[in-house]
Each structure stands twice: as C-alpha cells, then as structure tokens.
Amino acid sequence: MSIPVDDVTVPERVRELAGSAALTPVWENGIGGLTFRTDDGRFVKWGPRYLEASMRAEAERMRWASTWTLVPHVQDQGEDRTHEWLVTSAIPGRSAVDPFWIARPEAAVRAVGAALRQLHDALPVAECPWSWGVEDRIANAAERGIVVAGRLHAAPAIDRLVVCHGDACVPNTLLDDAGRGIAHVDLAALGAADRWADIAVASMSTAWNYGPGYEDLLIEAYGVDPDRERLAYYRDLWDAT
Known part of the structure; x- marks a missing residue:
C-alpha cells in the first residue's frame, strides 16, 4: 500500500x-x-x-x-x-503511520502492540462467524490461482484461538495523541485464528513502516515472549497467500 x-x-x-x-x-x-x-x-x-x-x-x-x-x-x-x-x-485519531507517529516509532510500536492485544481480548471467538484459519486462507489463495507450498499446509499447533484482525499491519491501528490505541480499520479478513497469525504480521510490518529493530518491541507490548517458530510460519504464510 x-x-x-x-x-x-x-x-x-x-x-x-x-x-x-x-x-x-x-x-x-x-x-x-x-x-x-x-x-x-x-x-x-x-x-x-x-x-x-x-x-x-x-x-x-x-x-x-x-x-x-x-x-x-x-x-x-x-x-x-x-x-x-x-x-x-471518521474516528478521531491518527493512523500509526501518520507522520506524527513515524517521528515517534517506539511509542507508536508499543501502542500498536497493546492495541492488538486489546482487540484479541475484546472480541468473543465463540461468537465469531468467520474463520481466518490456515485451511481457509490456503483455500482462498487457491481460488485466486495461488498454489501454496506444501510445507505451509502443516501449521504449528494453535497457541490461543482469538478473533484475528486479518490485516494487522501497523497502518490499520488508529492512535490518539497520547499514544493509546483507539480503533482498528480494514477488517475485511477478520476471523478466528491463532493469535500469532496477527502478531507475526503486525510485528513484521514495523520494519516496513519504521525501519528495523522494532519487531520484538511490538511483541513485548502485546504481552508475550517471541515464539520464533510461529512467527516464521505465519510470516511465510502471509507472503505465500
């Protein structure tokens, strides 16, 4: 984008x-x-x-x-x-890639990580009618003519099933000027999946928008330790689909 x-x-x-x-x-x-x-x-x-x-x-x-x-x-x-x-x-607030936040990357990254955790904790997965799980993503890719490598058909065991954003790249979080996440946008792929599907993309996108060195900071702000296996898998799946 x-x-x-x-x-x-x-x-x-x-x-x-x-x-x-x-x-x-x-x-x-x-x-x-x-x-x-x-x-x-x-x-x-x-x-x-x-x-x-x-x-x-x-x-x-x-x-x-x-x-x-x-x-x-x-x-x-x-x-x-x-x-x-x-x-x-419109919702009052700035995208996390507004120039105001590009100039304050550490604060922005912390806010995005905390806001993603808040989203996962707020949305009730048992009531969610949509899936963003691995099988569904691979099937969607096939409908678009994309063949996903066989190694990606075997996902790691689910750590925690949540309602994922589905495109948790940092521009899709809105922040107030105090550095608090206030809303999320671009929810077309929202659905139930392992939380690492979102965490992997959100943390990876910090490099695209702020430069290197912030991926683990976002994960820390989310409130978990980095799971390198799941991060690698879900980043590869994102790139493949």
Missing part, C-alpha cells in the same frame, strides 16, 4: 457518494483501490472487486465487531459488476 503523492482522478461513484463534500485522497493500495476523506467526517473507499476480501465482508465484520470494540460506523456499502465501495464515519 502507499499513500498517494500525486493528483488522483476521483471516480464518478466516489463523487456521487461524497455529494457536496470536498474530497481528499488519503490512501492507495496495490490493486488500484482508493480511500478518500470527506470534509464532513466520512471516509469513502472504492476499488476493483477482489477475491481475497471484499468491502461487503468488511462492512459485515465491522458491524459485528462494533458490539465489543471501536471500529468505523458503516454508512453505505455497495458494488457493481467491476468495482465496490464503502462509506464509513
């Missing part, structure tokens, strides 16, 4: 959804999806339909998770033959 740095052509559907509100592009992903902030307190996501996850799935999961934790309120969701869109209410 990358934050847009050049002028972005606003899709017609996004203009319709924004109405009279002014639009500011805030994010672009690797498949051409765009996210815009409106000046009336909303975010509009728009992008091509994609088999790995959908905005319909994201809307369903946010509505479910909102009973137990703070996530964006869904205002609208829809799709046509080629594209989909999602409109949510």
Whole structure:
C-alpha cells in the first residue's frame, strides 16, 4: 500500500457518494483501490472487486465487531459488476503511520502492540462467524490461482484461538495523541485464528513502516515472549497467500 503523492482522478461513484463534500485522497493500495476523506467526517473507499476480501465482508465484520470494540460506523456499502465501495464515519485519531507517529516509532510500536492485544481480548471467538484459519486462507489463495507450498499446509499447533484482525499491519491501528490505541480499520479478513497469525504480521510490518529493530518491541507490548517458530510460519504464510 502507499499513500498517494500525486493528483488522483476521483471516480464518478466516489463523487456521487461524497455529494457536496470536498474530497481528499488519503490512501492507495496495490490493486488500484482508493480511500478518500470527506470534509464532513466520512471516509469513502472504492476499488476493483477482489477475491481475497471484499468491502461487503468488511462492512459485515465491522458491524459485528462494533458490539465489543471501536471500529468505523458503516454508512453505505455497495458494488457493481467491476468495482465496490464503502462509506464509513471518521474516528478521531491518527493512523500509526501518520507522520506524527513515524517521528515517534517506539511509542507508536508499543501502542500498536497493546492495541492488538486489546482487540484479541475484546472480541468473543465463540461468537465469531468467520474463520481466518490456515485451511481457509490456503483455500482462498487457491481460488485466486495461488498454489501454496506444501510445507505451509502443516501449521504449528494453535497457541490461543482469538478473533484475528486479518490485516494487522501497523497502518490499520488508529492512535490518539497520547499514544493509546483507539480503533482498528480494514477488517475485511477478520476471523478466528491463532493469535500469532496477527502478531507475526503486525510485528513484521514495523520494519516496513519504521525501519528495523522494532519487531520484538511490538511483541513485548502485546504481552508475550517471541515464539520464533510461529512467527516464521505465519510470516511465510502471509507472503505465500
């Protein structure tokens, strides 16, 4: 993913959804999806339909998770033959990769690790209707034409089954200016899985966003000791799927 740095052509559907509100592009992903902030307190996501996850799935999961934790309120969701869109209410706070936090990496990493633990503790796995387990992820990859190496079909035993975020990269945590996690976004893959599936990705993503040296700090902030076997496995699975 990358934050847009050049002028972005606003899709017609996004203009319709924004109405009279002014639009500011805030994010672009690797498949051409765009996210815009409106000046009336909303975010509009728009992008091509994609088999790995959908905005319909994201809307369903946010509505479910909102009973137990703070996530964006869904205002609208829809799709046509080629594209989909999602409109949510803005939540006060900054992404953990906002320049404010890029300049304060240690505090940001600690906040993201603690917030991930809070998410796992808050969401009731027994009531979660979705799975993000290894078999389901490999099956989803197969639907997209991706063959996952045989060695990754044998996962380590589950340490603790939780409701995982499904894309726990650090940009998807919102922080207040005091360094507390206040919400999570981009929940299209949310589902039950070993907590290390999230921890592995979250800690790995610190290097992408802040540079080397912060992976174990995030794990410490989460509240566990590093499990090198599970970290390696779930990072490889992430890369493979």
